Amino acid sequence: MATGRPSDVNAEGWYTLAVQLDQNRATDEAFQASSRSGPAPVQPSSRPGLLPMSKVVPPPQPSRFSHRNPTPGNPVPMDIDAARKAKSVPDACRRCGKLGHWAKDCDLRFDVRYLDLDELSALIEDRLAALDSVPPEPEDEPVEQKMPAEDFVSSSE
Numbered sequence: 001m002a003t004g005r006p007s008d009v010n011a012e013g014w015y016t017l018a019v020q021l022d023q024n025r026a027t028d029e030a031f032q033a034s035s036r037s038g039p040a041p042v043q044p045s046s047r048p049g050l051l052p053m054s055k056v057v058p059p060p061q062p063s064r065f066s067h068r069n070p071t072p073g074n075p076v077p078m079d080i081d082a083a084r085k086a087k088s089v090p091d092a093c094r095r096c097g098k099l100g101h102w103a104k105d106c107d108l109r110f111d112v113r114y115l116d117l118d119e120l121s122a123l124i125e126d127r128l129a130a131l132d133s134v135p136p137e138p139e140d141e142p143v144e145q146k147m148p149a150e151d152f153v154s155s156s157e
Contacts, residue, residue: 006013093105103109112120 004017006017006087091102092097092099092101093101095106096108112123115123
């Protein structure tokens with residue numbers, strides 16, 4: 001409370017601050033009492049020499065959601081970790097999807113940035129040759145002779 005702190009010799013300032021703090025405390029207690037349903041606040045005792053001692057009751061744990069069935073005016077908050085909890089990813093390679101290794105150790109890892117000039121030219125020649133090659137012609141398969149479908153014999157007498 002460094003800002004707004006009255007001077008040590010200013011009694012009126014300290015009195016005003018004490019009244020303000022008391023009002024804030026009373027407002028806070030009223031707010032807490034209206035939002036919590038529990039035992040009634042402790043009434044001061046009739047003995048003049050004793051100050052009332054209130055029981056320290058921990059506040060009830062709030063439910064995770066206010067309700068289970070969402071309504072148009074009262075939706076349920078979204079659980080942002082639900083997708084992460086539901087889908088536990090196995091330790092699979094992110095490149096090929098196979099189990100047992102990671103992407104950095106994948107056999108399919110191939111990066112042209114690390115090839116020297118001779119390896120790069122050989123790779124390009126191989127790829128261009130594969131494009132220029134003529135696919136083999138399919139062998140002629142023997143054509144099956146179609147038999148005429150037999151029809152039912154008419155038995156009109």
